[in-house]
Amino acid sequence: MIIFTTNYGDIEIELDMDKAPVTSKNFMQYCQEGFYENTIFHRVIKGFMIQGGGFTAKMKEKPTHAPIVNEANRGLKNVIGSLAMARTDAPHSATAQFFINLENNSFLDYTATTNQGWGYAVFGKVTAGMDVVNNIANAMTTRVAGHDDVPMDPIVIERVTIK
Numbered sequence: 001m002i003i004f005t006t007n008y009g010d011i012e013i014e015l016d017m018d019k020a021p022v023t024s025k026n027f028m029q030y031c032q033e034g035f036y037e038n039t040i041f042h043r044v045i046k047g048f049m050i051q052g053g054g055f056t057a058k059m060k061e062k063p064t065h066a067p068i069v070n071e072a073n074r075g076l077k078n079v080i081g082s083l084a085m086a087r088t089d090a091p092h093s094a095t096a097q098f099f100i101n102l103e104n105n106s107f108l109d110y111t112a113t114t115n116q117g118w119g120y121a122v123f124g125k126v127t128a129g130m131d132v133v134n135n136i137a138n139a140m141t142t143r144v145a146g147h148d149d150v151p152m153d154p155i156v157i158e159r160v161t162i163k
Helices: 021-032 130-137
Strands: 002-006 009-015 039-045 049-052 082-085 098-101 122-128 141-144 147-151 156-162
Touching (some): 009 021, 021 122, 049 130, 122 130
Antiparallel strands (some): 002 009, 002 156, 009 122, 039 147, 039 156, 049 098, 082 098
């Protein structure tokens, strides 16, 4: 179990090491290194998802490890409370950024081994703190440094605890 202590409250996360081993190990490595501490939820779209794990409160992107293989084809679904890896248009480009689904977002699931069909790899779920996630989803957002949907007041991951 991993606990993200944010300035909105705690979010408990459970990883699925069986169905998403590469993604889970990647995420755990970033947690162990303290990478996520003092990063923000930089993209918040009510009714869709909250995204974090890559930017400081000043919207400076942090350097990451190499991208990992996309495990979206392993059967896990983008349902409410699931954690998935953010990526670019390239299917196998995920590094550190992740998102928490606020709805059942089946259009993000794997459908085929094509650029569009790969989907977004789910690797865990929120086991406690969905009230915190939903409060984050209600944050007022704006455009900052070329990025849309950025909370007006930083929502900071202050501490990461691994149990």
